[in-house]
Amino acid sequence: MGIIFPTKIRRICTLYNESSARVVVIGLDSSGKTTLVQRFKNLVDLQFNLNASFIQHFITEPTFVYQVETIYPRLAPLALTLWDLGGEEKTRTLWRFYLTGVQGVVFVIDCDDKERIALAREELLKLSKQIGHSSSIPIIIAANKQDIIKSLCKEELIFALSLPKITSNEWKVFEMSAQTGGGVMEMFCHLSETIHKHQ
Numbered sequence: 001m002g003i004i005f006p007t008k009i010r011r012i013c014t015l016y017n018e019s020s021a022r023v024v025v026i027g028l029d030s031s032g033k034t035t036l037v038q039r040f041k042n043l044v045d046l047q048f049n050l051n052a053s054f055i056q057h058f059i060t061e062p063t064f065v066y067q068v069e070t071i072y073p074r075l076a077p078l079a080l081t082l083w084d085l086g087g088e089e090k091t092r093t094l095w096r097f098y099l100t101g102v103q104g105v106v107f108v109i110d111c112d113d114k115e116r117i118a119l120a121r122e123e124l125l126k127l128s129k130q131i132g133h134s135s136s137i138p139i140i141i142a143a144n145k146q147d148i149i150k151s152l153c154k155e156e157l158i159f160a161l162s163l164p165k166i167t168s169n170e171w172k173v174f175e176m177s178a179q180t181g182g183g184v185m186e187m188f189c190h191l192s193e194t195i196h197k198h199q
């Protein structure tokens with residue numbers, strides 16, 4: 001008989017006791033969405049599997065349309081099914097088709113890409129209008145690439161993205177780095193708790 005590892009036990013329990021929340025991970029191309037999802041998966045793996053190791057660098061390719069991962073963080077009330085959407089211009093027009101039934105949004109910003117902050121602001125405002133009728137959907141702003149010196153900090157980002165203009169949905173900014181993992185677990189656990197409270 002094979003050994004059942006804790007992750008597997010957790011997954012089996014989840015099938016019976018818990019459901020997962022549907023979340024879209026969205027943002028401009030190269031903002032770090034796929035790296036963020038892979039980092040979160042790696043950090044959760046480290047929580048459950050003694051043989052797991054911290055992955056130093058993820059090699060990613062531009063996401064073609066979407067990729068889906070369901071991740072079960074320890075101690076978080078809900079597992080998260082993350083829809084990692086491609087951020088290239090031609091793919092952005094498809095984002096709205098993935099918003100049906102969504103319970104949370106993670107909008108990823110490359111805080112080192114100051115030239116495209118205005119474009120990110122436009123896309124975020126457009127998105128908030130598309131989901132605005134359902135104000136119980138929290139929007140998490142992942143202020144990514146904080147490992148790069150001179151990246152925009154939280155306060156600068158709130159201003160640059162005109163976040164106070166978003167009044168239809170609850171939003172919160174998390175400074176983080178998908179590269180180092182800093183802030184990643186806190187952000188997803190907060191999202192899981194917020195969605196759970198709204199249920």
Ligand SMILES: Nc1nc2c(ncn2[C@@H]2O[C@H](COP(=O)(O)OP(=O)(O)OP(=O)(O)O)[C@@H](O)[C@H]2O)c(=O)[nH]1
Binds near residue numbers: 028035062085176178
């Ligand atoms: N320094 C640094 N680089 C990062 C970080 N997160 C992602 N990157 C890099 O940013 C580049 C793009 O990352 P992806 O995760 O592929 O970006 P994406 O948002 O999924 O891009 P699309 O799929 O094209 O929409 C890669 O070279 C990553 O290594 C981070 O926190 N810090």
Ligand SMILES: [Mg+2]
Binds near residue numbers: 061063084
């Ligand atoms: Mg991607």
